[in-house]
Amino acid sequence: xxxxxxxxxxxxxxxxxxxxxxxxxxxxxxxxxxxxxxxxxxxxxxxxxxxxxxxxxxxxxxxxxxxxxxxxxxxxxxxxxxxxxxxxxxxxxxxxxxxxxxxxxxxxxxxx
Amino acid sequence: xxxxxxxxxxxxxxxxxxxxxxxxxxxxxxxxxxxxxxxxxxxxxxxxxxxxxxxxxxxxxxxxxxxxxxxxxxxxxxxxxxxxxxxxxxxxxxxxxxxxxxxxxxxxxxxxxx
Numbered sequence: 001x002x003x004x005x006x007x008x009x010x011x012x013x014x015x016x017x018x019x020x021x022x023x024x025x026x027x028x029x030x031x032x033x034x035x036x037x038x039x040x041x042x043x044x045x046x047x048x049x050x051x052x053x054x055x056x057x058x059x060x061x062x063x064x065x066x067x068x069x070x071x072x073x074x075x076x077x078x079x080x081x082x083x084x085x086x087x088x089x090x091x092x093x094x095x096x097x098x099x100x101x102x103x104x105x106x107x108x109x110x111x112x
Numbered sequence: 113x114x115x116x117x118x119x120x121x122x123x124x125x126x127x128x129x130x131x132x133x134x135x136x137x138x139x140x141x142x143x144x145x146x147x148x149x150x151x152x153x154x155x156x157x158x159x160x161x162x163x164x165x166x167x168x169x170x171x172x173x174x175x176x177x178x179x180x181x182x183x184x185x186x187x188x189x190x191x192x193x194x195x196x197x198x199x200x201x202x203x204x205x206x207x208x209x210x211x212x213x214x215x216x217x218x219x220x221x222x223x224x225x226x
Binding site (some may be wrong): 029031033035040041043044045048058065090092094096097098099100101103104105106 | 133144146153154155156157158161163164202206212213214215216217218219
């Protein structure tokens with residue numbers, strides 16, 4: 001039961017660098033999500049995808065890019081990292097409707 | 113648009129005491145409601161969910177929540193707190209039709225004192 005895995009789990013990068021966070025799920029869920037977690041804000045949706053090649057913006061999409069060429073993968077790219085993007089990033093997936101959304105273990109990103 | 117308000121960013125109880133974590137929601141359609149728990153340095157784990165069946169929902173680890181439409185609430189309770197319940201708890205709402213996107217509350221940190 002591999003579930004949903006994120007990599008890297010921990011990353012330190014410099015301002016201005018490009019960073020890609022990977023997300024892989026083994027359930028063939030159609031929906032995938034990226035959230036960021038910051039103190040005082042809970043979890044906020046960055047981007048989501050309803051199926052391969054279909055993506056849409058969430059609440060805080062600026063500075064991020066996503067793609068979904070395969071159902072099982074949903075990478076998140078920070079094109080030019082800023083300190084304000086220091087956060088914990090969670091990938092999640094669901095089969096849709098009111099079904100449970102399952103979360104990965106998180107990727108801790110620090111931008112210095 | 114959907115939203116969630118969790119009353120109290122920090123709640124402290126004694127071991128064996130009642131746990132009550134409050135959640136109010138706003139939704140333009142009948143909602144799906146969820147409670148997740150997060151232990152330090154881990155992801156989110158589903159405690160329970162409401163999807164328009166029974167209004168009293170039982171979850172894992174002895175937690176339950178009651179959906180009250182008239183009060184737009186979905187409070188989480190546990191009769192007797194255990195030390196292992198110390199964690200952060202998130203209430204979330206989904207309108208289902210919008211692709212299951214969850215909107216989260218800001219979370220409540222539960223401390224259990226011996």
